[in-house]
Amino acid sequence: MESRKVMGKPFKRLDGPLKSTGRAKYTSDLNLKGMLFAVYLTSPYAHARITSIDTSAAEKTPGVKSVYVISPAGTEIQWFGREVAAVAATSEEIARDAVRKIKVDYEVMPHLVKEADLSKAGSKGKAAGEKIVGDPDKAIQEAEVVSEGTYGIPMADHVCLEPHGCVIQWQGDQVQAWPSTQFVTGWAGSIAPNLKVPAANVKVKMDYIGGGFGSKFSPGAWAEVGAILSQKAGGAPVKIYLDRATEMAIAGHRPSDYGKIKIAGKKDGTITTFQADSWGSGGFPGGPQPPLPYCYANIPNQRINFVSIVTNQAGSQAWRAPNNQQASYLTCSAFEDFAAKANLDPLDVFLKNADYAPARPGPDHYRWQLQKAAELAEWKKLWKPRDQKSGTVRRGLGLGINLWQGGGHSCTARTTIHPDGSVLLEMATQDLGTGTRTVMVQVAAETLGLQIGQIKLVIGDNSLPPGGASGGSTTVGGVSSATRKSTMNALAKLFEVAAPSLGAQPDELEAVDGHIRVKGSPNKSMTWVAACKKIPPGEGKISETGANDQRNPMGLNSAGAGGAQIADVTVDMETGLVKINRFVAVQDCGLVVNPRLAESQIYGAIIMGISTALYEERIFDEQTGRMLNQDMEFYKLAGIKDIGDIVVHVDIRPENDKRGVIGLGEPPAVGICAAVGNAVANAIGVRVPNIPMSPMNVLNALEGRNA
Amino acid sequence: MSSKKDSELAKPAKTRFSRRGFLGGMGVGTGALGTGLLEREGEAAPAPANVSGPGAVPITLNINGKPMKLTVEPRVTLLDALRNHLDLTGAKRVCDRGACGACTVILNGKTVYSCDVLAIDAQGKDIQTIEGLGANNPVSAAFFNHDAQQCGYCTPGFVMACKGFLDHHPNPTMEDVKHGLGGNLCRCGTYMGVRQAVLEASKNMKGAKNG
Numbered sequence A: 001m002e003s004r005k006v007m008g009k010p011f012k013r014l015d016g017p018l019k020s021t022g023r024a025k026y027t028s029d030l031n032l033k034g035m036l037f038a039v040y041l042t043s044p045y046a047h048a049r050i051t052s053i054d055t056s057a058a059e060k061t062p063g064v065k066s067v068y069v070i071s072p073a074g075t076e077i078q079w080f081g082r083e084v085a086a087v088a089a090t091s092e093e094i095a096r097d098a099v100r101k102i103k104v105d106y107e108v109m110p111h112l113v114k115e116a117d118l119s120k121a122g123s124k125g126k127a128a129g130e131k132i133v134g135d136p137d138k139a140i141q142e143a144e145v146v147s148e149g150t151y152g153i154p155m156a157d158h159v160c161l162e163p164h165g166c167v168i169q170w171q172g173d174q175v176q177a178w179p180s181t182q183f184v185t186g187w188a189g190s191i192a193p194n195l196k197v198p199a200a201n202v203k204v205k206m207d208y209i210g211g212g213f214g215s216k217f218s219p220g221a222w223a224e225v226g227a228i229l230s231q232k233a234g235g236a237p238v239k240i241y242l243d244r245a246t247e248m249a250i251a252g253h254r255p256s257d258y259g260k261i262k263i264a265g266k267k268d269g270t271i272t273t274f275q276a277d278s279w280g281s282g283g284f285p286g287g288p289q290p291p292l293p294y295c296y297a298n299i300p301n302q303r304i305n306f307v308s309i310v311t312n313q314a315g316s317q318a319w320r321a322p323n324n325q326q327a328s329y330l331t332c333s334a335f336e337d338f339a340a341k342a343n344l345d346p347l348d349v350f351l352k353n354a355d356y357a358p359a360r361p362g363p364d365h366y367r368w369q370l371q372k373a374a375e376l377a378e379w380k381k382l383w384k385p386r387d388q389k390s391g392t393v394r395r396g397l398g399l400g401i402n403l404w405q406g407g408g409h410s411c412t413a414r415t416t417i418h419p420d421g422s423v424l425l426e427m428a429t430q431d432l433g434t435g436t437r438t439v440m441v442q443v444a445a446e447t448l449g450l451q452i453g454q455i456k457l458v459i460g461d462n463s464l465p466p467g468g469a470s471g472g473s474t475t476v477g478g479v480s481s482a483t484r485k486s487t488m489n490a491l492a493k494l495f496e497v498a499a500p501s502l503g504a505q506p507d508e509l510e511a512v513d514g515h516i517r518v519k520g521s522p523n524k525s526m527t528w529v530a531a532c533k534k535i536p537p538g539e540g541k542i543s544e545t546g547a548n549d550q551r552n553p554m555g556l557n558s559a560g561a562g563g564a565q566i567a568d569v570t571v572d573m574e575t576g577l578v579k580i581n582r583f584v585a586v587q588d589c590g591l592v593v594n595p596r597l598a599e600s601q602i603y604g605a606i607i608m609g610i611s612t613a614l615y616e617e618r619i620f621d622e623q624t625g626r627m628l629n630q631d632m633e634f635y636k637l638a639g640i641k642d643i644g645d646i647v648v649h650v651d652i653r654p655e656n657d658k659r660g661v662i663g664l665g666e667p668p669a670v671g672i673c674a675a676v677g678n679a680v681a682n683a684i685g686v687r688v689p690n691i692p693m694s695p696m697n698v699l700n701a702l703e704g705r706n707a
Numbered sequence B: 001m002s003s004k005k006d007s008e009l010a011k012p013a014k015t016r017f018s019r020r021g022f023l024g025g026m027g028v029g030t031g032a033l034g035t036g037l038l039e040r041e042g043e044a045a046p047a048p049a050n051v052s053g054p055g056a057v058p059i060t061l062n063i064n065g066k067p068m069k070l071t072v073e074p075r076v077t078l079l080d081a082l083r084n085h086l087d088l089t090g091a092k093r094v095c096d097r098g099a100c101g102a103c104t105v106i107l108n109g110k111t112v113y114s115c116d117v118l119a120i121d122a123q124g125k126d127i128q129t130i131e132g133l134g135a136n137n138p139v140s141a142a143f144f145n146h147d148a149q150q151c152g153y154c155t156p157g158f159v160m161a162c163k164g165f166l167d168h169h170p171n172p173t174m175e176d177v178k179h180g181l182g183g184n185l186c187r188c189g190t191y192m193g194v195r196q197a198v199l200e201a202s203k204n205m206k207g208a209k210n211g
Helices: A016-020 A092-100 A136-142 A186-194 A220-232 A244-250 A324-341 A347-354 A363-376 A436-448 A476-503 A527-530 A596-612 A672-684 A694-703 B004-008 B019-027 B036-044 B076-086 B139-143 B153-167 B174-181 B191-205
Strands: A037-042 A047-055 A064-069 A083-088 A103-108 A124-128 A131-132 A146-155 A165-171 A174-180 A202-204 A238-241 A257-265 A271-280 A302-308 A393-406 A411-417 A423-426 A455-458 A509-512 A515-518 A523-528 A542-548 A559-572 A579-588 A645-650 B056-064 B066-072 B104-107 B108-114 B126-129
Touching: A016 B139, A037 A220, A037 A244, A037 A559, A047 A083, A064 A220, A083 A092, A083 A220, A083 A238, A083 B126, A131 B153, A136 A146, A136 A271, A136 B019, A146 A324, A146 A694, A165 A220, A165 A523, A174 A186, A174 A220, A186 A202, A186 A220, A220 A238, A257 A324, A302 B066, A324 A347, A324 A393, A324 A672, A347 A363, A363 A393, A363 A559, A363 A645, A393 A672, A411 A476, A411 B076, A411 B126, A423 A436, A423 A476, A436 A455, A436 A476, A476 A509, A476 A515, A476 A542, A509 B174, A515 B126, A523 A527, A542 B174, A559 A672, A579 A672, A596 A645, A596 A672, A596 B191, A645 B126, A672 A694, B066 B076, B076 B104, B076 B126, B104 B153, B108 B153, B139 B153, B153 B174, B174 B191
Parallel strands: A037 A238, A174 A202, A271 A302, A423 A455, A579 A645, B056 B126
Antiparallel strands: A037 A083, A047 A103, A064 A083, A124 A302, A131 A302, A146 A257, A165 A174, A165 A238, A257 A271, A393 A559, A411 A423, A411 A542, A509 A515, A515 A523, A559 A579, B056 B066, B104 B108, B104 B126
16 A cells, blocks of 8 residues: 555546636537527426327427427326427527427326325325334333434435536437436447437447436436437437426436334443334335435344335436435434433444444444544534533534445456557546546556556547446446556556566566566666557557456455544524534545545535535425425525535545445445434434424424424 | 625625615605616616617627627527537536526626626626636636536636635635635535635735736
């Protein structure tokens, strides 16, 4: 670990200058010759049947080049914002005017758009089978302490700043697309069958993406609509991106989970029983069941019930660590309430029960992290029991824990060494802002004994060797491992051509500090460029691939990352306003290729979490079925002064380094709602059941009202 | 939560809109129209006969010191004129309702949300976009140095907001920075880096000419 010269160093992000000077081109920035602009007509009703639709006036509008009816007469609309038709025109203004001329008649039907009240779900709720471990009834009866509570975490939107969409051109059986996607390699294969063109004929390019957070794995319905509009317009390129209102309504969200949790155990804080009755929704497809109990899964007695509720809302998309925020929130809140009931410090309860954590990363891992977080948050000095608070403005501390797998997805890199010494690294992958580009170049430079400026990298083109999807926190593990292999394979070939000049065997050589030299005899060396000049002219260059196989990482990457987080908040008892004083995150992630970028990822995950913990909620109106906050004024994101002081400790230790690269996009995104909710409960003395910790929810809890 | 109000608070006193001043102006003189702000507004408005549109009209925008000619409908925002008509895509369209700051440009020395300005209203004014800052400007350099960008989509807006803020507040404290940059949202969560970047940029811009 100590001998590394490039990996493990905090290099500044390679695409930083392009981004900070506004020269990075996103696909939504493209202006192609003859490009048309597409605008949608969407349903204002959550549940309705379209009885007639007339696009004739739109079609006759000058400047309109194609119209496509997505939901023809007879279609049953099942969610608010559902796409009904789309128009492509020579300007956005013309397209918007044309959309307004489309006449649609709806037969409005009853809907359900709120799932927090289980009693209203009726036939739209489907119960999963009950899971029982041990004997929960007996264990509850014999318990010395029993604590019960209700907890809820609503749907939240990803709010990618760059909306979903693409620029797409379909001529004959050739498709060229510039999408906003988390999966450059997989895009063609997903859309080709829908368009009935060979996947090999679909070219995909994307240099930059303005946020994904799990919502942009598939091309989306808009890609197909854009392609059809293009074809109908004689193959003109079409720019189709959702406007913000449509984006907020249908581009995806994080599902909800509401539940009654009962924890039983001993006076000393040992938990013996976990019982959960929860329900939630991910919109029209229903709700996924979160993994309860979270992380501390080996509690000996459990009864878990879950009801999935179908609502008239667009379907959810994977959210950064899908289902983990929900599970972490419900579990850690219940643990905290149990600790309060038992008059114990929740830190001690989490420590005491750490043996219930999974073997990977392991109970000792969590104990170390909890203690480290407590030290950084000054827990022993600042934490006081709930009943020792007084005054109008009260301070509290709360805990949350993270568990994620990560690992490395399957992908292939290609490293090319030219006789002039220049090096090219390629993969059909994407950098979401996570630092993928920089990490790949660091690994290649380290392997070749070069500096990062000597490696040229090309990504974002599906004609390159296949990359994986940037999801599951598997990218850095995948790309770093594949890059390591492709680069070592290329280097091995270079050793073969250079060895004779050094009077040695290829396997006696090493690449260090811009030289190829004999191991143990550093004076027998040649410069990098001199070695490259030995590439035979007949071969032209050395070009080798290397692949990471997700199932067989060979020690280069692994899965299983834990983390502990502590929120330090101040709550105003009269206004209900919650302020973050400090947020501490201890996060492990195996071998850290770039600590600067790792820290940024963790900051980012926490800020996203704080935003959801304090401000975010999709708000629907039961009367009209509409979303009331399809914008960024009333769907509120945290701003620069809403986040307090954030203290991050990246757990870089030799024992973690040995685990290989793990992945960091999701692990630190999990426990924030739990930590903040627990800190608020600790501050004000009562549990605020529901996220967000808004003034309304806090004041309702203080006054004993249900939300 | 942070809102446009925060950037209003950060404005220097002489440009801050004061309710007291407005009400004061109302009651004095021969009528509200004869005094203070309202009179100034009345003078600035074009004569009633000068109507544009609704079809596209030719306009000239003074962008980064260069006049640029284009033909747009009056309803087209400055943001859409920049992005769709002039291929100046640094400013981004995210909310299109003046809530997020991704479209921030500097108009006659003040930061504005270009999605809230009509292109025709930007005529005769000095428009600065990120494209005019140059590849090695101190603000972008500070953002790079402190990793104040991840996906980068909010970054041009932040950089222009930072420049506009520092042009008026060359010596900010961290508290000033948090207020002054409250009109820009970031979903990736680059705020920790942005805070440091604004402070560094303020040091590097001291004494430098506006650039």
